[in-house]
Amino acid sequence: MRVTSVLVWVWIVMAGAVDAAPETSLKPVARAEKPTTASIPTLSDFRPTARPAVLEAALVEQLTHQFQAEADPGFQRALASQIGMTTRAFAALSPQAIGLSSRPNMRPNGIVEKAMAQRRARAKGAVCGDPDIQGETVGFVPGRLSACGIKNGVKVRSFSGVTLSQQAILDCKTAKAIKTWVNKGMKPAIGNTGGGVSQIKVAAHYACRTRNNQAGAKISEHGKGRAIDISGFKLRDGRQITLLQDWDRRDTGAMLRKMHKRACGIFGTVLGPDSDRFHKDHFHFDTARHRGGSFCR
Incomplete structure (x- = not known):
């Protein structure tokens, strides 16, 4: 009887505790009512209001x-x-x-005039319709042999800002190919070494002669204005790189070999120091067409 009374008392106390502390219980909270269409914000609610005229x-x-x-x-x-x-x-x-954002100061008239003068000079000296190829138009170049000569020749003094040790007489197709090689082959191969290339050493350009000056041979591409021979390079710091002395060196030789490799595809014929005894000291590049594609050796 006593035990029953105790149990009844415990039940009454627990029931009262539950009812007295609803906020600390884990009972789920009822969901909020679904907003009506009228209470949902629209884009117009976020638009700025117009300023007063004042x-x-x-x-x-x-x-x-x-x-x-x-x-x-x-x-x-x-x-x-x-x-x-x-x-x-x-x-x-x-x-x-x-x-108001700040505006940069206008350039002095002297700087503007100098830039415009340089632009006019480049346009005036451009050949083959390309300001990066500087020289003069010479037109028809006759040859002492019937297979020699150039129909529309140009005399080039620089490609993409790099001067030639001697002006080269070429046709425009070959001139444009050399410019492409200067930008995509020579300059990337040299990089910033010595400040870059300031001059290309030209060993030969137009010459009405046979291949390798051999008797009975066919007329060389040089005799048609389609070839150039390059023997070396002068860097901006004054150093010289030559194929005769530097082809087999570890540092400069790697640059020269990279130039040789990148010329393949740009020119029809690419010959270097490893090709034969006639090219030990220079690159030979020409734009002759071959049935099998570029000939590189």
């Missing part, structure tokens, strides 16, 4: 004074004379702006 006018006035104080005078004059726009009208174009 604030708009004040902002334009502020921008006008700032523009007059900070903008370049030449630009202000251009607005008035060339565009026909007043300072106030310019400021009113962007009333939402917080301020």
Whole structure:
């Protein structure tokens, strides 16, 4: 009987504790009611409200004074004379702006004139329709043999800013191929060594002769303005790289071999020091066509 009374008392206490502490229980909370369509925000709720006319006018006035104080005078004059726009009208174009961005100072007239003069000089000295190929047009070049000569020859003095030790007479197809090789073969191979190449040593260009000057041989591509022989390079720091002395060296030889490899495909024929005894001291590049593609040795 006593045990039963105790159990009843415990049950009453626990029931009262549960009812007294609903906030600390783990009972699930009821879901909030689903919002109605009217309570869902739309894009129009986020659009900025238009400024009052008084604030708009004040902002334009502020921008006008700032523009007059900070903008370049030449630009202000251009607005008035060339565009026909007043300072106030310019400021009113962007009333939402917080301020005007700073403008860089105009270049001095001397720098602009020098740059324009250089551009005109490059355009004047361009041949084959390419400002990177500088020289002069010589037109028809006759040959003492019937198979020699150039129909439309040019005399080139530099390719992509790199001068030649002697001006080379070529046709435009060959001149353009040499420029491509200078940019994609020679310059990447040398890199920044010695500051880069300042001059290409030209051993031969147009010459009405047979291949390798051998009696009875066919007319060389040199006799048609389609070939150039290169014996070395002068770097900007004054150092010289020659095929005769540097082809088998570890450092400079690697550069020369890279140049030779990258010439394949650009030219029809690529010959170097390892090809034969006639080319121990120079590269021979020409634009002859071969049935099997480029001939590289």
